[in-house]
Amino acid sequence: MNYIIAPSILSADFGNLQRDIEMINQSEANWFHVDVMDGVFVPNISFGFPVMAAVKKHAAKPLDVHLMIVEPDKYIEEFAKAGADRITVHYEACTHLHRTIQLIKASGCKAGVALNPHTPVTLLQDVIEDLDLVLIMSVNPGFGGQAFIHNTYKKIKDLKNLIQGVNEDLVIEVDGGVGLQNIATLVSAGANAFVAGNAIFATENPTDTIAKMKQLTSNAVSI
Numbered sequence: 632m633n634y635i636i637a638p639s640i641l642s643a644d645f646g647n648l649q650r651d652i653e654m655i656n657q658s659e660a661n662w663f664h665v666d667v668m669d670g671v672f673v674p675n676i677s678f679g680f681p682v683m684a685a686v687k688k689h690a691a692k693p694l695d696v697h698l699m700i701v702e703p704d705k706y707i708e709e710f711a712k713a714g715a716d717r718i719t720v721h722y723e724a725c726t727h728l729h730r731t732i733q734l735i736k737a738s739g740c741k742a743g744v745a746l747n748p749h750t751p752v753t754l755l756q757d758v759i760e761d762l763d764l765v766l767i768m769s770v771n772p773g774f775g776g777q778a779f780i781h782n783t784y785k786k787i788k789d790l791k792n793l794i795q796g797v798n799e800d801l802v803i804e805v806d807g808g809v810g811l812q813n814i815a816t817l818v819s820a821g822a823n824a825f826v827a828g829n830a831i832f833a834t835e836n837p838t839d840t841i842a843k844m845k846q847l848t849s850n851a852v853s854i
C-alpha cells in the first residue's frame with residue numbers, strides 16, 4: 632500500500648512560498664494539501680485563486696484542495712481551472728451533496744467529502760460509491776496546530792466498515808494534529824492519506840520529517 636503524505640501549505644511560510652513548495656517537490660511527500668477558508672464556514676480566512684494559481688505554477692505534485700467554504704458549487708469549476716486534482720467539500724456545507732459530487736467529477740477532478748468531528752460517517756452511506764476520498768477532520772476546521780481528537784480512530788474504523796464491499800479503493804484521509812506521534816496508529820486504524828501542517832513546517836528539517844512520516848507508514852501494520 633502506498634500511503635499518501637500531504638503537507639498542508641497553510642503552515643508554510645507565505646513570505647517564502649516558492650521555497651517551501653520546492654521543499655515539498657524534493658521530498659517524499661505525495662500531494663500538496665491546499666486549505667481554502669472563507670471566514671464563514673470556518674472562523675478563519677486563508678487564501679483563494681491567486682495563491683492557488685501560484686502554488687500550481689511551481690508544484691510538481693497533485694493539488695489536494697480542501698474547500699472550507701459555503702456554497703462550494705459556485706467555485707468548483709474555477710478551482711479545477713486553477714489546477715486542483717482533487718476537490719473536497721464539506722458535508723456540513725452542502726445542501727445537495729450528490730449534485731456537488733457530480734459537479735466535481737464533471738470538472739475533471741477526483742471528488743472528496745470532508746466530515747467535521749461531530750459528523751458521523753454513516754451520513755455518507757448513500758453517496759459513498761460516488762466518492763474517491765473521504766477526509767476525516769481530526770480537529771475542528773479553521774486553524775493549523777490544534778490538538779488531535781481521539782474519536783478519529785473510531786471514525787476511521789466506521790468508515791472502513793462502510794466502504795467494505797462497496798468502494799474499497801476509497802482514500803481515507805485524516806487532517807488535523809497528525810504527526811510522527813500518531814501516524815502509525817492512524818495507519819493501523821485504516822487511514823491511508825495524511826495531511827500535516829505544523830508537524831512538518833514547524834520542525835527544523837521538514838524534508839526529514841516527511842521522510843520519517845513516510846517511513847512510519849510503511850513500517851505500520853494496517854488492519
Ligand SMILES: O=C(CO)[C@H](O)[C@H](O)COP(=O)(O)O
Pocket residue numbers: 639641642664666697770771772773774775776777806807808809826827828829830
Ligand atoms: O484543514 C486544516 C485546518 O482546518 C489543516 O489542514 C490542518 O489543521 C493541518 O494543520 P495541522 O497539521 O497543523 O493540524
